[in-house]
Amino acid sequence: MKELIAKAKELLMNKEVDLLIGYQSAGEKKAKPLLIKNPDDADKLVFNEYCLSNLVTYLNRPDIKALSKVAVVAKGCDIRAIVVLLSENQLVREKIFIIGMTCDHVMSPDGTEENIKCSYCKVRNPHLADVVIGAPIDERISKETVVRHEDIEEFNKKTKEEKWNFWKEELSQCIRCYACRQVCPLCYCERCIVDFNNPQWIDTRSNPRGNFAWNIVRALHLSGRCIDCGECERVCPANIPLMLLNRSLQEEAKDKFDWEAGFDPEAQPPLTTFRKEDDEEFIR
Amino acid sequence: MAEQYIDYDKAKEMLGNLTKNSEIEVFGPVKKGNDTFISKLNQNSELSFDYFITVNSIKEALLPRFEPILKYRINHNGVTLEDLPPVKPLVVFGGRPCDASSLPLMKKLFNWDFKDEFYLERLKKVIIITIACDEMDENCFCTSVGGSPRNETGSDVLLERVCSTGWKAKAISEKGKNFLKENSNFFNAKLTPEKGYPKIAEKDIPVVFDSKKIKTWIENNFESPLWEEFGANCLSCAACTFVCPTCHCFDITDDASMWKGVRTKNWDACTLPYFTKHASGHNPRSQSYQRYRQRISHKYSYYIDLFGQVSCTGCGRCSRVCEAGVNILDILKRIDKEATKGGK
Known part of the structure; x- marks a missing residue:
């Protein structure tokens, strides 16, 4: 913590950055984002296993994008979002200062157990950072390991009808608050398709048609891009298991394109590129 | 009338019974994950009464997330307006006093420059059964805005916890009185008030701003x-x-x-x-x-x-x-x- 606070003070004092985004305590076993411009506020910074928020999402906010340089405290899983944003030309590398935190795990949103995403994390040590804070941590699995999710395997055993009924019930609870979109570091469209009203592409009513359309569009726009931070599911005020959709699509991307988003900033994402030797006729 | 009590089982039975009637809409507390929500009940809804406060408010019962306000058809004779589904009587069970006290506030707004017939019709037809608060957390501040854990504003019936599995019922409005009378077979639980209930009093939630x-x-x-x-x-x-x-x-x-x-x-x-x-x-x-x-x-x-x-x-x-x-x-x-x- 000392090292983090010292680095934050240095960056803000020397005016190397205009804004620093980190975590502060929000009571026992809770942390929340802290956005500071004044070096004196750096003493409020904390980093612990309750630091769940993916702060990278703030880098997309128009008022923050307009600043000349911003520092962000990021765990390896969060940095994966930065990698995707860089490869999609949404961030200018020189305009962000990444304070990478080594991290063994964070807790589940209810604070009772290790977060499920940490069990298959491959980036306990930040893979892209301007400074790394914290002692190196042994990775539990190698970069090459192909991760299979038990919940998806279970889900795929269901019949079509069971799946339909499951999602019908879950999505009927969506209140269309768009917390999933707003918190997602990769939902950066200046105008989301659901906000178009002439024509109205997506039904904005919170009815079955509207809710299916919205949630499918959201998930599909993240296919091959989602970095598994789990923020959408964590913030959902209706407790909809959105990661079930996202993780299914991650597995598709792995199977079809041998692709996992957010590890290599130089690599071309499969859905934004094409190769002459592609198997599919239509794309050549 | 003698004091009326209802316990968890009778409340479940009553709400289950009301839900069977397709002529009314019933909302109640349903658990999902670690949280409880006020949801529209159906035959399969699993009611839960052990919650501190629901994630959502009872608003949805009176101001639905989406609601048709006009329907039409066009044919060679021109445009014909179609009837909208009629507003059904509603029972909303399990909100807190901070839910119910929103209704008189909302009434002012929906009765203001334009009379919102949809909201006002629901308000007329709703029975609000509120459960007084027995717990609080660091986010509660009802007393700073004129409320209290046992505030009666906006409720038709107020339930106050007397033991770990039931409440004492108090009619607040005429509608509430009638409801208790009509459902007296559920409000006849034999409960012995236990010591230690209610767990919180108004003074536990201090006024923190003006x-x-x-x-x-x-x-x-x-x-x-x-x-x-x-x-x-x-x-x-x-x-x-x-x-x-x-x-x-x-x-x-x-x-x-x-x-x-x-x-x-x-x-x-x-x-x-x-x-x-x-x-x-x-x-x-x-x-x-x-x-x-x-x-x-x-x-x-x-x-x-x-x-x-x-x-x-x-x-x-x-x-x-x-x-x-x-x-x-x-x-x-x-x-x-x-x-x-x-x-x-």
């Missing part, structure tokens, strides 16, 4: 840099407004095909980026802190000008649901402090 001071500060400090600080973390979703018992903004959309169409009232929120976007492209509230300022100012200043009351019941739902850590109570306390310091 809403008059807050109004004055808001009036004088529209451009204060503090607003930027208050809204710094906001990511501009609508979770806070949608769980709020008093946020009531809606949008009107048309869904039309060649020969028929439906016009719908949908929840909308001042915190969403596109809420104030003009056709010209200009957005007077382009930044998240400006939108958050609007939310607070509307509740603690503009609403008082229009209707003489703060439009916030102190339920704290917005703070609980905000994963970006925007906490309304912290902000109101800070404004109170600033107002005291600045003397205006």
Whole structure:
């Protein structure tokens, strides 16, 4: 913590950055984002296993994008979002200062157990950072390991009808608050398709048609891009298991394109590129 | 009439019975994950009564997330309006006093320059069965806005916990009296009040700010840099407004095909980026802190000008649901402090 606070003070004092985004305590076993411009506020910074928020999402906010340089405290899983944003030309590398935190795990949103995403994390040590804070941590699995999710395997055993009924019930609870979109570091469209009203592409009513359309569009726009931070599911005020959709699509991307988003900033994402030797006729 | 009690089993039975009647809509507390929600009940709903406060408010029962307000068909004779489904009588069970006390506030608004027949009709037909609070957390502040854990405002029946599995019922309105009479076979549980209930009293929730001071500060400090600080973390979703018992903004959309169409009232929120976007492209509230300022100012200043009351019941739902850590109570306390310091 000392090292983090010292680095934050240095960056803000020397005016190397205009804004620093980190975590502060929000009571026992809770942390929340802290956005500071004044070096004196750096003493409020904390980093612990309750630091769940993916702060990278703030880098997309128009008022923050307009600043000349911003520092962000990021765990390896969060940095994966930065990698995707860089490869999609949404961030200018020189305009962000990444304070990478080594991290063994964070807790589940209810604070009772290790977060499920940490069990298959491959980036306990930040893979892209301007400074790394914290002692190196042994990775539990190698970069090459192909991760299979038990919940998806279970889900795929269901019949079509069971799946339909499951999602019908879950999505009927969506209140269309768009917390999933707003918190997602990769939902950066200046105008989301659901906000178009002439024509109205997506039904904005919170009815079955509207809710299916919205949630499918959201998930599909993240296919091959989602970095598994789990923020959408964590913030959902209706407790909809959105990661079930996202993780299914991650597995598709792995199977079809041998692709996992957010590890290599130089690599071309499969859905934004094409190769002459592609198997599919239509794309050549 | 003798004192009337209802326990968990009888409450389940009563709500189950009411749900069987397709002529009424029943809302009650249903558990999902670690949280409880006020949901529209069906035969399969699993009721849960062991909760501190529901994530959402009872708002949805009276102001649905979406609601058709006009339906039409077009044929060679012209346009014909179609009947809308009639508003059914409603029973809403399990809200807190901070839910129910929103209803008189909302009534003022929906009865204002335009009479919203949909809301007012539901309000007429609803039975609000509120469960007085027996717990509180750091986000509760009902007493600072004139409420209390046993506030009767807006309720038809108030249930007060007397033991771990049941409540004593008190009729607040005529509607409530009739409801208790009609359902007296459920309100006849033999319960012995246990020691230690209710667990909290009004004094446990201290008054922590003066809403008059807050109004004055808001009036004088529209451009204060503090607003930027208050809204710094906001990511501009609508979770806070949608769980709020008093946020009531809606949008009107048309869904039309060649020969028929439906016009719908949908929840909308001042915190969403596109809420104030003009056709010209200009957005007077382009930044998240400006939108958050609007939310607070509307509740603690503009609403008082229009209707003489703060439009916030102190339920704290917005703070609980905000994963970006925007906490309304912290902000109101800070404004109170600033107002005291600045003397205006």
